Amino acid sequence: MVLTKPKVVRVSDVDRVEVENAKNTWIRVLFSTSEAPTYAMRVFEMGVNGHIPAHKHPWEHEIFVLEGRVRIRVENEIFDLEPEMAIFIPPNLEHEYWNIGSSRARFICIIPVKPTA
């Protein structure tokens, strides 16, 4: 149900759920697609050697790196991101993620509630 009151969360208090079809990767949903009217906020955690295989979908991502080093492939381009860096990934482009650091990597990933394109 869409939130009509403020909701405050602390990342460590939110359940950490393993991401299916990925390696050493977990998600915490801060504001879900059911709670949020327009866009949902999630925090991803990738352990050492974590990998999210190639996939695509008709909605964009806006990602902000909190910790560690993340390599993201979008179609034929490779981007290496670290904390204080963000990436916009348009809808319908294939993307893939690797933790390329020697410790865990974490990033915020925002998605729209409804497909965009």
Next chain:
Amino acid sequence: MVLTKPKVVRVSDVDRVEVENAKNTWIRVLFSTSEAPTYAMRVFEMGVNGHIPAHKHPWEHEIFVLEGRVRIRVENEIFDLEPEMAIFIPPNLEHEYWNIGSSRARFICIIPVKPTA
């Protein structure tokens, strides 16, 4: 123009613009309402004693604190936030912000491209 290719930004490379009608507060727009199809990503910075006066608007906020201590009032409720905490503020509720720490505070603030409610 809405982005059709990936865009990567580093926060410190983005122009820091003073927020009008606020005290000691700046904004950096990572992905703007013109660039993003559904929701825009901005980073706010509040200096010591920074204050954003009460205001409201027909769209929600999703905020994630990166640094420092931020007090947020939403209508009659007060929330004190620190890094790794996030808040959802529904549309049309009056809200106000203070930096209550002894150093700068920074947070990501996401807004929809179009009014929600």
